[in-house]
Amino acid sequence: MVTDMAEAGATATAGGRGPTATTGETAATAGEQLTLDDRVWLLRAMLLMRGLEERAMSLYRQGKVPGSFYDGYGQEAVSAGAAFAMAPQDRLCVLHRDLAAHIIRGVTPARILAQYLGREAGITRGRDGNVHFGDPRLGCVGMVSMLPDMMLVATGMAMAFKLRGERRCALTWFGDGSTSRGDFHEAMNWAGVQRLPVVFVLENNQYAYSTPLDKQFAVNPVERAVAYGFVGTTVDGNDVEAVFEAARVARERALAGEGPTLIEAETMRMHGHAAHDDMKYVPKEQVEQWRKRDPIDRQSSRLAALGFDVEQLRAEIRAEIEAAAEQALAAPMPDGSTATAGVFCQCRAEPLGDGVARWSAFAP
Numbered sequence: 001m002v003t004d005m006a007e008a009g010a011t012a013t014a015g016g017r018g019p020t021a022t023t024g025e026t027a028a029t030a031g032e033q034l035t036l037d038d039r040v041w042l043l044r045a046m047l048l049m050r051g052l053e054e055r056a057m058s059l060y061r062q063g064k065v066p067g068s069f070y071d072g073y074g075q076e077a078v079s080a081g082a083a084f085a086m087a088p089q090d091r092l093c094v095l096h097r098d099l100a101a102h103i104i105r106g107v108t109p110a111r112i113l114a115q116y117l118g119r120e121a122g123i124t125r126g127r128d129g130n131v132h133f134g135d136p137r138l139g140c141v142g143m144v145s146m147l148p149d150m151m152l153v154a155t156g157m158a159m160a161f162k163l164r165g166e167r168r169c170a171l172t173w174f175g176d177g178s179t180s181r182g183d184f185h186e187a188m189n190w191a192g193v194q195r196l197p198v199v200f201v202l203e204n205n206q207y208a209y210s211t212p213l214d215k216q217f218a219v220n221p222v223e224r225a226v227a228y229g230f231v232g233t234t235v236d237g238n239d240v241e242a243v244f245e246a247a248r249v250a251r252e253r254a255l256a257g258e259g260p261t262l263i264e265a266e267t268m269r270m271h272g273h274a275a276h277d278d279m280k281y282v283p284k285e286q287v288e289q290w291r292k293r294d295p296i297d298r299q300s301s302r303l304a305a306l307g308f309d310v311e312q313l314r315a316e317i318r319a320e321i322e323a324a325a326e327q328a329l330a331a332p333m334p335d336g337s338t339a340t341a342g343v344f345c346q347c348r349a350e351p352l353g354d355g356v357a358r359w360s361a362f363a364p
């Protein structure tokens, strides 16, 4: 199959910090793994994520989305690429800028918008808005807000897989800001000691709220993986196929009993921390530089070069999102008298179910 992966491999880290633990493995092989349909699905997931978030932002500005609104504009490749490499039986701990992971696992656009609008038809049935959701029946854990505790949740799940002798892995995303927290080190240490089947995806988007990287750490966090006895690798987080390939290799390693991997996906938070934030603290030139590396443009160009009709796909997705918005806006609000239902588990807890896998390698 035609591929253009020369530019898709691991890169040096921004700001010229020291070399990463390993960099070579993520390069050059994604094209051998992906069919044209796979590559289109990757673009589709990113377009859906961007389109849904843009639609939701406009609903937020109309006062229809309660709470705040967080998006992952410009970072779509990180959740899309990593989730695409995961099998149905794998488990995902999804963070606030990773909508494409929910989409890939099988959450429909209408359910996502219903979630944001606080409707009964949403994933948490109107109990939360834009951040702490995950469909356990699709093998996803809703976000724990204390960052990065999802690393500990994923590590715990991986521990269970190891103890039960199951061939699967857990994957979680977390931000650069999380890497200065104790939980990051605790999770990495235990995962390293136990050689657990877990994939840690560090979404390095240059800022933690208003704090830039050089005020966060003196050592590139990806180098810390070595200190805990496992592989750290840096990948271009705006190249969806490179992220996929890094996650695929990490999963293979996890399943082979070779332990965890820390993947640093370099990207940029192109919008403010949340809808209220005008990000005046971010230099405009920095944003414009990253705009040239837009992950959707990049995948679109790849597919257009293969003769694929990207405009047709964009039109289909626009229509799909409009239909989803109509459906979500027409959905009822939850019944207020049930507000305290489901706070405590009063029955046997339901185990997490399997998700949907889109990568053709997992096709039955």
Ligand SMILES: Cc1ncc(C[n+]2csc(CCOP(=O)(O)OP(=O)(O)O)c2C)c(N)n1
Residues within 6 Å of the ligand: 097, 145, 146, 147, 148, 174, 175, 176, 177, 178, 179, 203, 205, 207, 208, 209, 269, 273
């Ligand atoms: C332990 C903890 N401290 C503070 C917060 C508040 N908070 C939410 S998101 C955020 C910024 C996180 O930055 P980063 O980890 O880089 O992720 P990004 O938002 O850039 O994706 C902060 C400080 C939190 N959720 N948890």
Ligand SMILES: [Mg+2]
Residues within 6 Å of the ligand: 175, 176, 177, 203, 204, 205, 206, 207, 208, 209, 269
């Ligand atoms: Mg960040």
